[in-house]
Amino acid sequence: MSYLFTTADEQQQMLQRIGVDSVQTLLDQIPADLQLKQPLDLPRALTELELEQHLRELSTRNASASSRACFMGGGAYDHYIPSVVDEITSRGEFYTAYTPYQAEASQGTLQAFFEFQSMIAELSGLDVANASLYDGGSGAAEAVLMAIRCTGRLGRVVVVGSTNPEYVHTLQTYLVNKSTELVVVPTPDGTVNLADLEAVVNDQTACILVQHPNFFGCLEDVASIGKLAHQHGALLVQSFDPLSVGLLKRPGELGADIAVAEGQSLGTPLQFGGPYLGILTCRQQFVRKMPGRLIGQTVDRQGKRCFFLNLQAREQHIRREGATSNICTNQGLMALRATVYLSLLGPLGLKEVAELSCRKAHYAADRLCQVEGCERMFAGPFFKEFVLKFALGADVAIRKAAAAGIDIGPALSRLPAMEGVSEADRDLCLLVAVTESRTKAEIDRLVTALS
Amino acid sequence: MRNRQATQLLSELSHGGRRAAVFPPSDVPEWPIEDLLPPEALSAAPPALPELAEPDVVRHFVNLSTLNMSVDTHFYPLGSCTMKYNPKRHERLSRLPGIVDVHPHQSAQNIQGLLELLYEMQEMLAEISGLPGVSLQPAAGAHGELTALYVAAAYFRAKGEHRTKVIFPASAHGTNPASAAMAGFECVELKETEDGFVDLEQLKLHVDDQTAVFMITNPNTLGLFERDIPEIARIVHAAGGLVYIDGANMNAIMGITRPGDFGGDMMHYNVHKTFTGPHGAGGPGSGPICVRDFLAEYLPGPVIRVRPGDDRRFELVTPTHSIGRVRSFFGNVGILVRGYCYLRTLGAAGVRAAAEHAILNANYLKELLSDVLPSAHGEHCLHEFVASAAGLAKERGINAMDIAKRLLDYGFHPPTVYFPLVVPHAMMFEPTETESKATLDAFSEAIHQIVQEETETLRSAPLTLSVSRPEEVNATRKPVLTWTACTKE
Numbered sequence: 051m052s053y054l055f056t057t058a059d060e061q062q063q064m065l066q067r068i069g070v071d072s073v074q075t076l077l078d079q080i081p082a083d084l085q086l087k088q089p090l091d092l093p094r095a096l097t098e099l100e101l102e103q104h105l106r107e108l109s110t111r112n113a114s115a116s117s118r119a120c121f122m123g124g125g126a127y128d129h130y131i132p133s134v135v136d137e138i139t140s141r142g143e144f145y146t147a148y149t150p151y152q153a154e155a156s157q158g159t160l161q162a163f164f165e166f167q168s169m170i171a172e173l174s175g176l177d178v179a180n181a182s183l184y185d186g187g188s189g190a191a192e193a194v195l196m197a198i199r200c201t202g203r204l205g206r207v208v209v210v211g212s213t214n215p216e217y218v219h220t221l222q223t224y225l226v227n228k229s230t231e232l233v234v235v236p237t238p239d240g241t242v243n244l245a246d247l248e249a250v251v252n253d254q255t256a257c258i259l260v261q262h263p264n265f266f267g268c269l270e271d272v273a274s275i276g277k278l279a280h281q282h283g284a285l286l287v288q289s290f291d292p293l294s295v296g297l298l299k300r301p302g303e304l305g306a307d308i309a310v311a312e313g314q315s316l317g318t319p320l321q322f323g324g325p326y327l328g329i330l331t332c333r334q335q336f337v338r339k340m341p342g343r344l345i346g347q348t349v350d351r352q353g354k355r356c357f358f359l360n361l362q363a364r365e366q367h368i369r370r371e372g373a374t375s376n377i378c379t380n381q382g383l384m385a386l387r388a389t390v391y392l393s394l395l396g397p398l399g400l401k402e403v404a405e406l407s408c409r410k411a412h413y414a415a416d417r418l419c420q421v422e423g424c425e426r427m428f429a430g431p432f433f434k435e436f437v438l439k440f441a442l443g444a445d446v447a448i449r450k451a452a453a454a455g456i457d458i459g460p461a462l463s464r465l466p467a468m469e470g471v472s473e474a475d476r477d478l479c480l481l482v483a484v485t486e487s488r489t490k491a492e493i494d495r496l497v498t499a500l501s
Numbered sequence: 502m503r504n505r506q507a508t509q510l511l512s513e514l515s516h517g518g519r520r521a522a523v524f525p526p527s528d529v530p531e532w533p534i535e536d537l538l539p540p541e542a543l544s545a546a547p548p549a550l551p552e553l554a555e556p557d558v559v560r561h562f563v564n565l566s567t568l569n570m571s572v573d574t575h576f577y578p579l580g581s582c583t584m585k586y587n588p589k590r591h592e593r594l595s596r597l598p599g600i601v602d603v604h605p606h607q608s609a610q611n612i613q614g615l616l617e618l619l620y621e622m623q624e625m626l627a628e629i630s631g632l633p634g635v636s637l638q639p640a641a642g643a644h645g646e647l648t649a650l651y652v653a654a655a656y657f658r659a660k661g662e663h664r665t666k667v668i669f670p671a672s673a674h675g676t677n678p679a680s681a682a683m684a685g686f687e688c689v690e691l692k693e694t695e696d697g698f699v700d701l702e703q704l705k706l707h708v709d710d711q712t713a714v715f716m717i718t719n720p721n722t723l724g725l726f727e728r729d730i731p732e733i734a735r736i737v738h739a740a741g742g743l744v745y746i747d748g749a750n751m752n753a754i755m756g757i758t759r760p761g762d763f764g765g766d767m768m769h770y771n772v773h774k775t776f777t778g779p780h781g782a783g784g785p786g787s788g789p790i791c792v793r794d795f796l797a798e799y800l801p802g803p804v805i806r807v808r809p810g811d812d813r814r815f816e817l818v819t820p821t822h823s824i825g826r827v828r829s830f831f832g833n834v835g836i837l838v839r840g841y842c843y844l845r846t847l848g849a850a851g852v853r854a855a856a857e858h859a860i861l862n863a864n865y866l867k868e869l870l871s872d873v874l875p876s877a878h879g880e881h882c883l884h885e886f887v888a889s890a891a892g893l894a895k896e897r898g899i900n901a902m903d904i905a906k907r908l909l910d911y912g913f914h915p916p917t918v919y920f921p922l923v924v925p926h927a928m929m930f931e932p933t934e935t936e937s938k939a940t941l942d943a944f945s946e947a948i949h950q951i952v953q954e955e956t957e958t959l960r961s962a963p964l965t966l967s968v969s970r971p972e973e974v975n976a977t978r979k980p981v982l983t984w985t986a987c988t989k990e
Binding site for chain 2: 051056073086096107132148152171181184186217223298354357372375394409433491
């Protein structure tokens with residue numbers, strides 16, 4: 051089954067018109083010795099019914115947040131997704147359209163992305179947002195490359211050690227063939243010590259990258275870090291949780307020049323890590339250094355408001371090796387999901403999600419810390435996620451919870467090593483994240499499971 | 502009839518006090534937030550998002566959707582983009598709870614079904630490419646290119662070789678040079694021969710011991726197979742370099758010939774094109790890469806393998822000399838699941854049939870248009886062809902963009918225009934295999950009518966869509982990128 055509908059007689063007519071007697075003749079331009087002599091070795095073709103039976107069988111062998119209570123964090127979260135999000139993004143007019151290069155045939159997409167940019171810029175407290183990058187990790191790497199372009203400083207990039215280790219790993223990959231030195235400042239207390247940061251920031255530093263709330267869920271002193279960066283002529287890049295700004299100050303208020311985020315929380319399901327949504331915003335002055343697509347408002351020939359892909363001269367299809375990034379395909383449909391999600395939430399909904407997540411996380415931490423052998427690894431304030439230290443080992447905690455139908459984690463030992471967390475602690479520590487979707491009953495059940 | 506009220510900006514539809522999503526009251530103690538978080542961290546007020554009722558939101562986006570052309574609604578022969586039908590079963594199956602609600606940090610033992618699916622996907626991609634090492638991590642084609650170039654850099658570093666150059670033909674997609682520059686390489690562009698192929702003499706002139714990678718799209722952007730590919734590979738390999746195959750045009754050759762068999766060392770797929778992702782109005786895609794066995798140890802991790810000694814258990818491992826990650830988490834799994842469903846539906850015979858019918862459709866359309874929009878290159882094409890409107894431009898002052906815009910009025914999405922640059926007034930058509938003869942006939946008829954129309958009509962097209970020809974010059978000078986529009990620049 052190949053979704054074809056040319057019948058044999060039509061095929062004959064077409065071949066006749068082309069002036070050849072078989073499709074094989076059309077393949078003659080491929081040298082015969084390079085053509086496969088036998089069919090590919092692929093599994094046999096399935097009908098729709100068989101495929102569905104097969105996928106359902108595979109699906110039942112996976113633990114999912116729909117059948118268990120998900121307290122997992124570390125960069126992806128089980129926030130509630132209202133039905134309207136799926137309903138709208140399931141429309142073929144959106145999901146089977148191409149990149150909106152042909153503006154007249156894409157006004158729906160273009161306006162939705164313009165609205166996305168507007169709301170995301172508002173969430174970050176900065177002036178402009180692009181129309182999406184791949185995800186939080188590659189987004190953070192793109193933001194750092196952008197900071198290097200903005201400052202013209204190739205010497206050094208400073209990263210606060212409490213940043214998501216997968217983001218740091220990604221950034222390492224992106225910088226490996228370049229002269230820029232990557233300095234990661236350890237955070238043994240859960241947040242960075244300003245003096246440690248000050249010791250490594252110099253006048254060759256392009257930026258400081260900080261995550262707030264950080265990977266451990268703790269709050270960094272972003273405003274002071276920003277001042278430090280600016281004193282040295284460096285930029286402040288903040289990775290943030292887009293739902294946290296229902297309560298917390300926005301990156302722009304804290305002095306960030308560029309903000310990046312994993313936008314999965316904004317209406318995109320977990321789906322084992324992707325597709326997610328890379329968010330990047332910045333101050334107006336840096337707009338021409340941004341990676342990725344930008345939708346702009348303009349007027350058409352009749353003077354009517356409309357939208358188009360603006361500032362394309364930054365992009366790979368025009369500027370080639372001089373482009374601000376190689377990105378072409380982005381995460382458009384996830385940006386649409388975020389746009390619908392944020393339209394449904396509004397300011398009050400956003401605040402409720404942030405407050406509920408924060409309160410429930412604190413209730414969970416409070417109750418868990420009353421369990422013998424349980425404590426929070428870091429004492430400082432946190433938002434919706436915290437590092438739990440379990441004396442019997444993180445794996446034991448995960449197993450005990452799993453037996454009660456609850457998923458917690460990841461264990462820090464599953465992640466790339468983070469400077470400042472000792473080997474011994476890595477084996478005992480795990481993340482616990484609490485969203486508005488979790489109930490008091492589930493939290494209490496988790497407490498019982500670990501007791 | 503269009504609903505103009507509903508398609509105002511959300512900020513204009515907003516009315517203080519309205520809301521859609523409401524969350525349950527807190528069932529845990531309502532500790533004051535000020536006791537939980539330090540006051541200096543708290544914002545005075547939440548961000549100023551629009552305030553809307555649920556029906557407002559639905560009507561807004563549904564009406565916006567009707568302003569789009571899409572594969573579900575229109576013929577979309579956009580060259581180089583493979584706008585084929587997106588099967589509906591993929592949407593249902595990729596939303597099964599055991600797939601869509603799986604947390605990315607879930608341990609391997611709890612997600613054996615999903616790992617089996619992704620492992621089989623690795624195996625199928627390896628078989629179709631003829632290259633055994635697979636990473637599913639890259640998020641899109643360009644991301645795959647970048648990843649493969651990091652792999653190449655790591656390979657040469659391990660061999661103690663310092664190679665600085667990446668070479669590609671002038672007709673390459675813009676992502677090739679952009680990826681090379683991003684990976685820290687110097688870019689070298691080759692002029693093609695007059696008939697649109699890689700010029701072997703030029704290639705020999707530029708390939709040397711500084712050459713890391715030669716990137717080539719095969720079939721190329723003219724829709725032609727690079728016949729000299731074995732010789733090209735021999736030249737690059739003799740100098741110690743690697744050959745990268747840009748898999749953008751795999752829809753032409755899957756099941757017919759394999760990059761690994763014609764000299765490629767590395768390649769990427771565009772799952773959202775070839776294996777009908779779908780395109781999602783610009784993304785998400787998925788850009789897995791396949792490499793030769795000696796490069797597999799450098800792939801980003803994790804990859805999935807069968808646990809040694811237990812062929813029904815799958816585990817996630819990081820290759821020994823991995824370049825590291827190129828993103829967070831495993832990959833664009835939702836798109837890979839759709840690609841998996843596609844390949845399992847087609848099977849080996851179906852994969853080949855899809856490519857053959859894509860080629861048949863392209864050649865048929867090329868023939869139908871040849872009297873008004875001739876193609877200078879090749880007697881026959883593969884899955885796409887590049888015609889030229891140069892004759893019409895010279896004789897009647899009609900340019901490719903005018904024809905493209907007028908096609909919109911006839912209910913067709915236009916082809917890609919002005920790419921590749923090697924063809925003057927280029928119009929690049931890729932009809933794909935999922936279109937009928939009747940559609941191709943109707944499309945050809947529309948083009949034949951259009952070229953007979955008054956020049957003035959074409960210049961003012963489109964006449965029937967919601968908007969016509971956005972003003973770009975001033976808008977570029979003073980970009981308005983949000984509804985609070987800072988035009989301070």
